[in-house]
Amino acid sequence: MNLALETAGALPLYREVKRLLTLRIAAHEWPPGTPLPSEGKLGGMFQVSIGTIRKAIDELVAERIVVRQQGRGTFVATHNPSRLLFHFFHIVPRKGERQLPRTRMLSFRRARASAEEAQKLQIASGEPVYRIRNLLLLADRPVILDDLVLPQRLFPDLTEKIFTGRDNTIYHLYQTRYGVNVLRTSERLRATIAESDAAKLLGLKKGAPLLEINRVALTYHNAPVELRRSLVDTSAHEYFSDLGKAER
Amino acid sequence: MNLALETAGALPLYREVKRLLTLRIAAHEWPPGTPLPSEGKLGGMFQVSIGTIRKAIDELVAERIVVRQQGRGTFVATHNPSRLLFHFFHIVPRKGERQLPRTRMLSFRRARASAEEAQKLQIASGEPVYRIRNLLLLADRPVILDDLVLPQRLFPDLTEKIFTGRDNTIYHLYQTRYGVNVLRTSERLRATIAESDAAKLLGLKKGAPLLEINRVALTYHNAPVELRRSLVDTSAHEYFSDLGKAER
DNA sequence: TAGTGGTCTAGACCACGTG
DNA sequence: ACGTGGTCTAGACCACTAC
Numbered sequence: 001m002n003l004a005l006e007t008a009g010a011l012p013l014y015r016e017v018k019r020l021l022t023l024r025i026a027a028h029e030w031p032p033g034t035p036l037p038s039e040g041k042l043g044g045m046f047q048v049s050i051g052t053i054r055k056a057i058d059e060l061v062a063e064r065i066v067v068r069q070q071g072r073g074t075f076v077a078t079h080n081p082s083r084l085l086f087h088f089f090h091i092v093p094r095k096g097e098r099q100l101p102r103t104r105m106l107s108f109r110r111a112r113a114s115a116e117e118a119q120k121l122q123i124a125s126g127e128p129v130y131r132i133r134n135l136l137l138l139a140d141r142p143v144i145l146d147d148l149v150l151p152q153r154l155f156p157d158l159t160e161k162i163f164t165g166r167d168n169t170i171y172h173l174y175q176t177r178y179g180v181n182v183l184r185t186s187e188r189l190r191a192t193i194a195e196s197d198a199a200k201l202l203g204l205k206k207g208a209p210l211l212e213i214n215r216v217a218l219t220y221h222n223a224p225v226e227l228r229r230s231l232v233d234t235s236a237h238e239y240f241s242d243l244g245k246a247e248r
Numbered sequence: 249m250n251l252a253l254e255t256a257g258a259l260p261l262y263r264e265v266k267r268l269l270t271l272r273i274a275a276h277e278w279p280p281g282t283p284l285p286s287e288g289k290l291g292g293m294f295q296v297s298i299g300t301i302r303k304a305i306d307e308l309v310a311e312r313i314v315v316r317q318q319g320r321g322t323f324v325a326t327h328n329p330s331r332l333l334f335h336f337f338h339i340v341p342r343k344g345e346r347q348l349p350r351t352r353m354l355s356f357r358r359a360r361a362s363a364e365e366a367q368k369l370q371i372a373s374g375e376p377v378y379r380i381r382n383l384l385l386l387a388d389r390p391v392i393l394d395d396l397v398l399p400q401r402l403f404p405d406l407t408e409k410i411f412t413g414r415d416n417t418i419y420h421l422y423q424t425r426y427g428v429n430v431l432r433t434s435e436r437l438r439a440t441i442a443e444s445d446a447a448k449l450l451g452l453k454k455g456a457p458l459l460e461i462n463r464v465a466l467t468y469h470n471a472p473v474e475l476r477r478s479l480v481d482t483s484a485h486e487y488f489s490d491l492g493k494a495e496r
Numbered sequence: 497t498a499g500t501g502g503t504c505t506a507g508a509c510c511a512c513g514t515g
Numbered sequence: 516a517c518g519t520g521g522t523c524t525a526g527a528c529c530a531c532t533a534c
Contacts, residue, residue, distance in 0.1 A: 071519050188488055190459060300524080
């Protein structure tokens, strides 16, 4: 009964429902933290059975776009500290419990995207970007040096003050102030050697080994929204990767 | 209608079906590569509806224990090269297509598990293990130095000859000869510095940066079956991690 | 043509959270 | 008590594979 849908071209009904739901979530019709209409109501809206709605939402749950809570409803995912800790922050102590870092901004500049950055961010070469350098502390010791590149277009009025003033995570800021919801990341890691400036900031000798992480953060429809290069002192911490648990 | 199941203790029916299927797969009732009975037949065997069977198999598919093929059947997963390449081998060229490595064994020894190894492998300290050192080549150049630790109990008659003689991947050998099916891995990464022996084997200067990967390979019920420490020359290669696509 | 998995429906009942 | 998601069922039809 795809009365209201029809637009589909050989796409299974539940995929079409999923596509429409994702579009409306991305358009902030239901902002992060708010509940979707109940499954029954969605079935009425789209003129499909509740089973089809459930199958569509099943996939949104698997992609962490929404979160189900029995007895309460289905909610658009938000950037709370625990989500950040488990899905986006992979640096853990070699011994002991994982913890969230404190951030200290070192610099905030406006610049233009290099050809390589533009390609990775899927913007035009030379488009305005922010370049931000942060030092991340774990247990009050500097462990990570982050260099971020953000398209100015996505974060129009971002200032050093706004960035520093937040009392929550960076991705929470992107989400609440700019409606940019980071859903997943793609990372490439390699070993490198501390240059003099990184060594100084991390309290290491020049030539010490560092873990370099090049990250692209992605939002709905896998659109890139942030580049991040992290240099990590792995003398007391590690990068944790629990792959294959159930990806797609 | 849980006539034949009953054993469940507040466990949803489809989870109980999944548990029983996993047990029987792990017991090699249906070896890797063979099809399960059809969904209809399984429904009859367990006295549940086909929808419940499908939900159980859905989760087995998500965990890559089985693979569905429309029109053919549902098959127990096997270690073919493409599966290895995409799920278990994360080293990719910084530029260019990913490729499978060639392996050259450097040493094969029988030894006893250290306390730390025993703990990670969930065996008794001092239990017999194999220690194997391999050099992995990509595009005919040495890139990875692997040190493996395997419990002898799981691989009773393993010899250097068997290990070297295989013309397939290591995990394929575990599976076909010993019925040990590696399903997922848990890895911890850090940056380190090449010692003299590693440097020599990888064709690097002593003190060059290396990516160190400590892996635990897991089979059904998350039982550990192999420890592996890899040292990777990341001057021309990287570790690729596409996290958050849809894990659980 | 027969058998397999893939989609979709409709309805019953359970478990949980809130008032 | 009510509304939410969670489980389970039964049956129809479609799409693909093999013979």
